[in-house]
Amino acid sequence: MDSSTPSSLFKDATNLKSIKQDLSVFVSIGGWTFSDNGTATQPVFGDIAADETSRQTFANNVVHFMKQYGFDGLDIDWEYPGAPDRGGKAEDTANYVLLLKTLRSTFDASGSKFGLTFTAPSSYWYLRWFDLPNMIKYADWINVMTYDLHGVWDASNPIGSIVQGHTNLTEIKLAMDLFWRVEIPPSQLALGFGFYGRSFTLADPSCNTPGCPFSGASSPGPCSTTGGMLAYYEIQAVLSQGSSGKKRAAITPTHDKEAAVNYFTFDGDQWVSYDDEVTFKQKVDWADSIGFGGALIWASDLDDEKYSAHTGLLARSIISTPTLQSMDKALSNPQAVIDDLSTFTGQKCFVYDGSCVNLNDNTAMANACGSDFTVVGWDDAGCGKKNCHCGKPVCCPRASAPKNCQWRGQNTGNPGASSDCSGQCLPGEINVNSIHSKWGGGFVNDGDTDKCGRGDKVFCCPDPDYAQANNGCSYAACGADCPSGTSSILTKYDNCWAQGQNYCCPDPVELVACHWVSGTSGHDCANAVCNATEVQIDRATYGDKSFACDWGRSKSACCTVQKAPPPPATCSTGLCTLWPGFCPDDDDDESANNWSKRDLDLTPAIYDTPSGLEKRGGSSKKPIRAGDLLFYLIFRAYPPIGRLYNAANSYQVLRRALWLRSGWCSGSSIQVEDVGAGKKPQNMTGLQSEHPYDKQIMSAFATAASTGILASGGIAPIAPIPAAFWRDVWNASNNALGARPPVGSSRGAQPDTPNDRITEALGSTRYPYPFLATDAEINGAKGRVMGLNSATDLDRVADLATNAVNLDTDEAADALLSSIRIWFSVFEYYRFGAVRMRFNIVFNQVDRQMSFVEQDTSITNLVSWWHLFNDDYMRHVESLAQRRVRMAINSALEPYIQARAAGRNLRTYDRVVTALREALQQDGHRIWGLVVYRCTYKSDADWDEFIRRLRWCTRRSLEFYQGLDLMDSLGLTVLEDRSRFDGATTSIIRDHFRQWAETAVEAEQGAGARARDSQRYRYCIQVDEEALDSVVHRAPAPWGEIRVNNVGYVNLISKEWEPYDPVEYEDEEEIVEEPPEEPIEGCTLHDVGWMKVLYDRVMVSKYNYLRNGMAWEYEYRRPPQLSLR
Known part of the structure; x- marks a missing residue:
């Protein structure tokens, strides 16, 4: 192509990926005419490769081009480096290696997983200037041109003017010996196949076998118009009597079995060699026996309209797909x-491709289709017999059948x-x-x-x-x-x-x-x-x-059908109004957790203040049963929203409110606004005082710790807390506890019972720091999710979906989508920095009070139970929430899919289905994996070994989870910059990662992509000298037979972490803060924003766990402890 080539051609090519999801499209630069004598472009590759600045500029431009048009990789087709008869220079050999090295390093640093290949000849004359062992270090594979072994150019070569097959297998085997000699593995080679034939004019028509003399090139083909070659479709036309309207005698090609090539003569003196399904198979069988990594074709557009050559090569039928133009x-x-x-x-x-199935056996039919697919028909496929109504089911995705x-x-x-x-x-x-x-x-x-x-x-x-x-x-x-x-x-x-x-x-x-x-x-x-x-x-x-x-x-x-983009979907229906009881009462933020009061008993609303009675936000108690044992959790009174900024110690409360945003469904669903000044700020209607750490979680803890059964249903590995503790100690006064420091701050309460100490840490009138002014809808949904229930009742969602289809109005569609979006609002809520911070502080405050209880009573294992329970409970919450939100989305989708299948033309169909599918596919990203920062540069050998081990462990984990296909979309992005990252602190890396993530989402995933919950853009890996040493020198090799005492770790950094900011309370004489710990990089908080994670689990297991918004909190272990999961 040249400057007249329209840029739309690039888009047309990469748009094919919209049809075949696993397709990769590479751009190939160079070629025979690009490097041939007498062309202006012949010296271009040599000039670029010879200069470091030019190499880097070229690499940068390639990355920009591939990102702009959606290409997945680059093939360099520099055909004659170093060859003096084609303008080559001796230094081309070494420079070519440098060019590939620059391309590889630039690709790896781009944030995208670009492939890199190069094309190599099969003749020794040109191949000898390729430094194959060093080139393959930076390339994914080599495309070998095992065609054009002969042509009219032989007339000027020692072999002379004799006809020979240009793809004969005998010489291909000899050519490949050149690669084996320098230890290039077959798995990194692609064998070339030609969809054309080299053709000659015979010097003597009576001599028409390989080795006979030719006088020159053949006559040009009617379409290819080039002497010396015939396209595959032209060869087929000759064989079928269809060329130029000439009437010919029947032609019987000769099959040279040893050389695996066909040839025939036509029009008296025209001779051509070519491949068909038989010779293709011979070559493929040989390549498979050697272990070749793949194949390449020159060129697909030379095939006939029946795709005969493709079908012959692949041994399966090929179905054409028209170019999807305009689908940017x-x-x-x-x-x-x-x-x-x-x-x-x-x-x-698809049609089931296994053995014939009994069509009367519904179970066998369903099993043939597999989960998530349903039977929509069947193909006899030659299976039908008198004694068996057999065939093969036609299967389609259940959600869109x-x-x-x-x-x-x-x-x-x-x-x-x-x-x-x-x-x-x-x-x-x-x-x-x-x-x-x-x-x-x-x-x-x-x-x-x-x-x-x-x-x-x-x-x-x-x-x-x-x-x-x-x-x-x-x-x-x-x-x-x-x-x-x-x-x-x-x-x-x-x-x-x-x-x-x-x-x-x-x-x-x-x-x-x-x-x-x-x-x-x-x-x-x-x-x-x-x-x-x-x-x-x-x-x-x-x-x-x-x-x-x-x-x-x-x-x-x-x-x-090219559908216009649907109008944006809206989510503005108030769920508190739509569903009475959905939102909790302000005096009890868990009253709607299961659409009822459940068994939470409210006691008289008595504030823990000298003034005595208050009307709202009173204390409450929850009965806990463990067999015959009955005891109570008594929760501390807390200020309702009307008194949140007016109660004692209200300076501790964050003066920001979390509102549910009304408007478009896409984008962030939570809007954070400053709360007005004063003790009674305006415009607070619809907000509630919200516990980030739900009281019901503490109830579940008491149940689990007293029974020994975890929330997930598992039996705890430690003994239950004895009944005597709950009956005799839990609510009993203890002078030693009463003498312990106030809870939360120096102005906090000093309760003297284990119950009051621990529940005070959740937040109270005297300790309001944990509370956040939160939209009642978010609070209601969050409470239900944390109570192991559905954010929105699935039956009610199904009713909304049916109603939306029946009415087909904007209002009905809005109500349906609002009921789905609230799920994601809960996930987003827990990603908000202020929520995460308060959740963490509450967790640690409870931990601290439980330590006091253990010290001042005879009980043990209370703290151990607290950690064990939280880990299990939060994982269970995550698992249930992810499963139920998908169920809710599918419940919303089903009536729309059924209506469309029934032929109904719904006005709201596109916007609703688009919004639901976007939610269902979550981030929809094509690249995953954590970014790795190299922060030590003492040994390149150690670093290479670390990357080797990390890749091996990632592959092994994916294989274990039956997800090995995900290796293809793994983006193992390594950021290396000695001047910037050598010895860098976690704070420096976090700042850089934030900047990188700002632009990387669209650069990697495509224009319009958003980070959403993707772990790739929320966490990164730092490898410093200590971590590198732990993996390479102190940890056993991961491929060893016995792997014990693994100490190899990396530092996992949270992008969203923010240090506690005392400026919020600078006008007060004291601030609320968690108990200080030993400083790490100057930070005395428990959560310092990074943790040590086992390197062999970080890319798969840990990556999976971190999907949930609160995952960091319950996965976190403060250094130097290791997070072992």
């Missing part, structure tokens, strides 16, 4: 595009043999994932399941987008333009031969790239079907005027 969102949100296609065209549907599908193609209504099939879907149907068969099947068909003699049957389902996209479309009169406000998308000539009829659709049109399809059998028009991503809108005998279909068959008019 393939770059901005690839997963959303794939999900869209999967929903509307059945791209994730099409309905009312049937096999078409048997009942053609056309003349011809009764066994002829012409599989065509009707207008408004799609051929789901291009599923076709010679037999067809059920549940419904238009004929029988007899095998087609010619043609195929196709599996057709109603296209849910057809009605909306085709709404208002119609044909104009013969020769007439489309009416104002409409545009022509297609022209039909059947009833208007001279001028045609325009098919007009309202602007903006949603049917694009429309065209007539006549199939692959000429005038027969057999199998004239639309592609899997297209919808058929009409059928006609002539259609596009080129010719009429024989046998009364029809061409298909096919279009791609």
